[in-house]
Amino acid sequence: MLIATNARGHTVKRPSKPAIGTTLGNLGRDNEHMVVERRDEDLAGDWYVQVLLRENNTYQLEYRDGVPAEHYQTQTISQEKVLRALLGWGAGTSNWREDFMWNNISSMFEPSAPETTDQPTV
Helix, strand or coil, rough: EEEECCCCCEEEEECCHHHHHHHHHHEECCCCCCEEEEEHHHHHCCEEEEEEEEECCCCEEEEEEEEEEHEEEEEECCCCCCCHHHCCCCCCCCCCCCCCCECCCCCHHHCCCCCCCCCCCC
């Protein structure tokens, strides 16, 4: 099941194409991001695509395919391309990524190494 949520916490279960388009079109001050996630008992991990409308009016688009190692990001000025990506991802098509150059940002989600001390153990 798909679930769309905006920064204000408004949630739509099984969002239609118009609902996704409206949510994207309503991004702005105090409502700067939205997430479309796929919830399925058969899928382990986190599956989502999210959009942040940045202060410079560009869109930061990210998606995660289940695990932190499969987390990607891109930016664009085109709301139309973002909408096509959101709808394509939601429909499960394979070509929705083609309009962008994606950067793997999985290193941002790696756990930090534990701090070590230089004191000998007794």
